[in-house]
Each structure stands twice: as C-alpha cells, then as structure tokens.
Amino acid sequence: MPSIRTNLTKLNQKAPVILAIESSCDDTAAAVLKNDTILANITSTQTIHEQYGGVVPELASRAHQQSIVPVVDAALRQAQIQLSDIDAIAYTRGPGLMGSLVVGTSFAKALSLALKKPLIDVHHMHGHILAHFINEGQAIPSFPFICLTVSGGHTQLVVVHSPTNLEIKGSTIDDAAGEAFDKIAKIIGLPYPGGPLVDKLAQKGNPDAFAFSKPQVVGYDFSFSGLKTSVLYFLQKQTAVDPDFVEKNKADICASVQRTILDILFKKLELLVKDTGIKDIAIAGGVSANTGLRQRLMDTGNKKGWNVFIPKFAYCTDNAAMIAMAGKFLYDAGIFGNQSQGAEARLPFLRSWNQ
Numbered sequence: 001m002p003s004i005r006t007n008l009t010k011l012n013q014k015a016p017v018i019l020a021i022e023s024s025c026d027d028t029a030a031a032v033l034k035n036d037t038i039l040a041n042i043t044s045t046q047t048i049h050e051q052y053g054g055v056v057p058e059l060a061s062r063a064h065q066q067s068i069v070p071v072v073d074a075a076l077r078q079a080q081i082q083l084s085d086i087d088a089i090a091y092t093r094g095p096g097l098m099g100s101l102v103v104g105t106s107f108a109k110a111l112s113l114a115l116k117k118p119l120i121d122v123h124h125m126h127g128h129i130l131a132h133f134i135n136e137g138q139a140i141p142s143f144p145f146i147c148l149t150v151s152g153g154h155t156q157l158v159v160v161h162s163p164t165n166l167e168i169k170g171s172t173i174d175d176a177a178g179e180a181f182d183k184i185a186k187i188i189g190l191p192y193p194g195g196p197l198v199d200k201l202a203q204k205g206n207p208d209a210f211a212f213s214k215p216q217v218v219g220y221d222f223s224f225s226g227l228k229t230s231v232l233y234f235l236q237k238q239t240a241v242d243p244d245f246v247e248k249n250k251a252d253i254c255a256s257v258q259r260t261i262l263d264i265l266f267k268k269l270e271l272l273v274k275d276t277g278i279k280d281i282a283i284a285g286g287v288s289a290n291t292g293l294r295q296r297l298m299d300t301g302n303k304k305g306w307n308v309f310i311p312k313f314a315y316c317t318d319n320a321a322m323i324a325m326a327g328k329f330l331y332d333a334g335i336f337g338n339q340s341q342g343a344e345a346r347l348p349f350l351r352s353w354n355q
C-alpha cells in the first residue's frame, strides 16, 4: 500500500495552495502549504502577557487584531505567492480563547468570501497531531498510531486510525500537562510561561531529589491538580524552616516536578501501548518541546521496540503550519467549513467527519 507521503507527492503537480490562520491563544500565526510542503510559516508571539503572569484574553484579542494582516502579508511574501494563488483557507475554529479565535475566524471567513475560495475549519489539537506529516524528509508514523498530545489546554491519548479518524482513549480530568508545568513554575516564582524554564532548570537538577504525590486515576485518564497541591504544600513546609529553600533548590525542584509529570504521562502511555499493541508512538503539542519528554520517549522506545515520532521544535508549540497540514487532509477528504460556523472556545474533538 503506498504511504500517505507517496500519494501526496504524486499529487504535487496540481497540489492546492492552502493559507492557514492560527489565533487560538497568544500567537498570531499564518502559513502557506503546497501539498505537504510548507512554503511559509510566520508566528508573532505576544510578549505583553509576561508582565501579568499569564495570558490576558482581552489583550490577546487586541494584539491578534493588530497582527493578523501583517502576519498574513508576511506569509504570502515568504511563500512568494499572491492572494489569487490561494485555493483554500484553513483556520483554527477552536478550542481556545473566544476573543482570540474570533479574530482568526472572522479574518478567514472574510477572505474566503472575498476570494471565493473554500473555508476549512480545523480543530487545534487535530493540527498538533497532523503536524507530523509536514514533509521535511523525516519518517512519518503509519496508521494506526498513538499520539500523546500535551499542550497548555489538553492532555490526551489519541489513537489515530487515519487523518480523519481519531479516537480519544484518555484525557486529563483536571489540569493539562502544560498547565501543570506553568502553575508549578508560578509557585516556584518563575515568569509565564514557566514550562520551558522548568525544562531548562531541570537539566541541571536531580530528578530524584524530592518525591511528590502521584494520582490514582483509572484507565487512560490523567490528573495533574494533585501534583500542583503537593508541590505547594511541600514548599510551604520547607520555606517555613528555610525561607531560601526554593532559591537554593530550584534546579532539583524543577527536575523532580518534571520527572513526576513524565511518570504520570508514561504510566498511561505504556498501558495503552500494551493494551493496543500499537508500536508507532508520537508526541504533539507545546509540552512535546520538553527535552526530558523527548529523551524519555526515545529511551522508552529503544527499550520497548517502539517507533517514535518527535516533532521538530517549530511544530511543537502553536503555529499555523500544523493547521495548514490538517486543512490539507480535510481538503483531500472533501470536508469543508461554511460561513455560518463561528469560533468555538470548547470545540469538541470528535466530529462527524470521522471516517
């Protein structure tokens, strides 16, 4: 059976050009894809939120409004195409912050009307997962594969049967893994977003220095809110004795927290692999940029004989290239959006296009 990539490459001559827009949180992004190749990928990251210790939705939507036209313009220039070359417009319809999503959604709908080109509404997590198929010469997973999707809003175990048939096997019952990184980083006194900083500090620390409580959740679901509380109580107790405890032990705290988060993730991932027998294992989402997670996936894969798929850094955190790639698969399947669809902050993942 020819691989997905062979099929895509054969189509190259009449490959559609897809413009994609991503504005679900605090990155305004646009990308241009031709077939499975990215011609442009532009992201404008909003730095205004750093001073508030988290994303301020009102400020995020205002910044999207300011950036969206320049970002799309820059993407068209980088791709060396005109608006008239675009065959379809893909956009992130949800989930995310409503005020942020509305900017990208309205822009995409207006452009679709003006150019008389079809709209493709994309689920943000669908984009994260299908980013693995952006062609940069790397190996791609075979179907079915398991994807551990770990971002600031989601933590899921997904069996990907095909690009348009995805089965969620487990999800977090409270905080997402990225949220756990960010909230614990805040307790330690690190600025937002704390995940990458915990990662950096953890590289210099001892992962066995401190033990934190782990959740007892049945099946393939996850929980991270207990860990956050466990770290908070532990640090309150320690700083009562030594006010400089956090400062003196920052790297060890980060390494121990990161190790606990990875233990929680891998316990369920390994269980699902054992139960399904699937050996192609991918990670996706912002937390897949974590060096500890990437290393642990490689080590576990080597030990257990898995084929592991790790996205390149540019496609881990939010970007529009992944929305374009998901848009391309939906385009090929003839699944389009329409002008009466609005942004949805809690857009469900499983939809009627599963086939």
Ligand code: KG4
Binding pocket: 025, 150, 151, 152, 153, 154, 177, 178, 179, 181, 182, 193, 194, 195, 196, 199, 285, 286, 287, 288, 289, 290, 291, 316, 317, 318
């Ligand atoms: O996918 P993403 O960019 O946005 C959402 O869809 O939520 O993920 C953002 C999340 C944040 O929580 C951020 O702290 C986390 O990904 N993150 C990391 C790392 N890089 C980003 N967490 C741990 N280690 C990293 N290196």
Ligand code: ZN
Binding pocket: 124, 128, 151, 152, 285, 286, 317, 318
């Ligand atoms: Zn994301």
